[in-house]
Amino acid sequence: MFKTISLIFIFSTLLMPNEKENILNVLEDYNKAFGEANYSQIVSFFDYPTFFNLKDKTIIASSKFKLKLIYKKIRGSLPDYYSYSKWGEINIQLIDDKIAIVDANFLRYKNDNTIFESGSAKYHLRLEDDEWKIFGLTPYKNIEILN
Numbered sequence: 001m002f003k004t005i006s007l008i009f010i011f012s013t014l015l016m017p018n019e020k021e022n023i024l025n026v027l028e029d030y031n032k033a034f035g036e037a038n039y040s041q042i043v044s045f046f047d048y049p050t051f052f053n054l055k056d057k058t059i060i061a062s063s064k065f066k067l068k069l070i071y072k073k074i075r076g077s078l079p080d081y082y083s084y085s086k087w088g089e090i091n092i093q094l095i096d097d098k099i100a101i102v103d104a105n106f107l108r109y110k111n112d113n114t115i116f117e118s119g120s121a122k123y124h125l126r127l128e129d130d131e132w133k134i135f136g137l138t139p140y141k142n143i144e145i146l147n
Helices: 002-035 039-045 064-076
Strands: 046-053 058-061 082-095 099-110 115-128 131-140
Touching: 002 039, 002 082, 002 099, 002 115, 002 131, 039 046, 039 064, 046 064, 058 064
Parallel strands: 046 131
Antiparallel strands: 046 058, 082 099, 099 115, 115 131
8 A cells, every 4th residue: 555655656746847847848839939920839829718817808719810819919019129038937836737827927038139028927727638728817017915
């Protein structure tokens, strides 16, 4: 019995870093597609419906087509000197082994490799058919802990 429990513990410990790596890989690939304005690839990282929680409203994309339109607006609103983005600090919480909440900071760079903007967002991901897919995101500037 102890041997079985030990094996389960070891297996689950080994699984967790793999899931973290899988989630980070999805975010890296998503970020690369965003920088390249590759809308067909961007939408492949999402599960539908997908939601964007903004300060004044929630936008829901029920299809790849609608999500492409949303990303064309988001990406199109960036200045011409935007070149690419990089992740800053990323914290991942795994919930019931099929949902992940990622708190991520990002940096946006100009063509001359200087930072012109930074931001943060909470990404909600779901494990579907052994792939992590984003199903929601909430951009934010500040988080206040209420006691």
